[in-house]
Amino acid sequence: MVEFLQFTLSGISFGMIYAAIALSLVLIWRGTRLLNFAQGGMAMFTTFIALEVIYHTGSYWAGFVVALAAGLVLGAVAELTVIRPVLGKPELNAVIITIGLLILLEGLAGIFYSGQYRSFPAAFSITGLRAGSTPLGVSRFDVFVAVAVLATTLLLAVGFRYTSAGLRMRAAAFNATVARLSGIRVARVITVGWALAGLLGALAGVLVSPSTFLYPNSMDAIFVFGFTAAVIGGLDSPAGAVIGGLLLGVALSYAGGYLGANVTSLVALGILIVVLMLRPAGIFSGAQVRRV
């Protein structure tokens, strides 16, 4: 029973990281109808930038903040340079471009840092917490992970719902033509969407790297899990992304705990296939089709 609790709590913590990646994918999907295969690579890159800042300043939080800022910038730059030309063109172009971006980022990281695994500091203690004498399976840092992702998600949700900028983004995502005719600069809105997705990816990167170590390919598996979570929840649904992330995190935690750690990727892909076969639109997608 204690094991079950530990697996659940640690699953929630990892699930939040998958949720952050899932949310970034949903943001881009809703705004541009593209799947950003480079999302994990971008997160890895900004985490390396954070590492540099931490080495040179000695301050974790400076690195944390710079990572998030770099995520914003990298997202915007990627959209302006590499993605803008393929908007409105056949979807395969965008797939190839984002995979190319992934390869570019991983290649650059490999050139600067080699394939060596680097450790990345955690914001808080990673010692397991206890309730009385029972080990809970999570640490202060894990709690921070959950809180950080939840807080960011809530901030974004509030921003979307209550600000003019958020209204512009929603209008552009739901009906770009009407948005344009209403004077909304949809191109700018798309850039902001990519910047925010970059921020979320950067957040996921710094939160997961203490556990996975940092190397050019370190975010590949996390990307797959995040993508799976997004598909589970429905690519159009931000709430679905978060719930999908949590469900997946917990499911993989049980799988890894009860069946063995080398099974987790298999289980993740298995879940992906099952969801795509049974309910391809995702569990939380509305029955309503998006009207154009």
Add this chain to the structure above:
Amino acid sequence: MNSPAGTHGVQAHGPSSLAVEDLVAGYGEVLALNSVTITADAGTITTVLGANGAGKTTLLRAISGMVRPRSGRVLLDGADRAGRSPEDMARAGIAHVPEGQGVIAELTVEENLRVGMMARPGIARRRADRAAALAEAYERFGPLAERRRRLAATLSGGERQMLVIARALMARPRVLLLDEPSLGLAPRVMTQVMDMVVRLSRESGITIMLVEQNARAALAIADRGVVLNLGRVVAAADARALAADVALRHHYLGF
């Protein structure tokens, strides 16, 4: 409601004249507009008529920037704005209500109206102005006030048409382009929409270009009528004169 400047102190442009000169536009190999010249004087209602495929919708799209003209000019108060993007045209004061209603179904009525304000940053910036603009819209369009928090998807056809027109007006446009506002509406509702267009013209003096399949109803409210056929202007005259031209009506307009 007679002053275009509105009641909350934000200056709007007055109504403007709209003209297209030798406008050529199309899709791929198909030329939908083949050198079209039309003038609409400030403050008037001009209706553009013709069969399906005559080029009426393309005309409005070329004016609002949804379609880039191949050549020709789009003159707003004499200034050529052809080829600008839809966002720029909207900010210049051209409000286009496209065919098929064009509410943003996933947003509420109030959010749709707020989207309409985006074309005039001067208005949207100050919260008091925004609130005043919304209040004015609700006063003018009562049914929208009652449904302000409901999703636009839940509105009836007539209510949606009201919403898109109200949204277009939030930007205090100089020119309003209406593409088949009565499409898919019951006859009674269509009459209400036409009445709304007439009231708009009288109260705010906005320049209106109205594309309509229902030529009889459109000519009844318009000042001028233009008939398109296969991308060219075949008739342009005072609306009363067009309605009286039986031969023309039978040949191009079906009644």
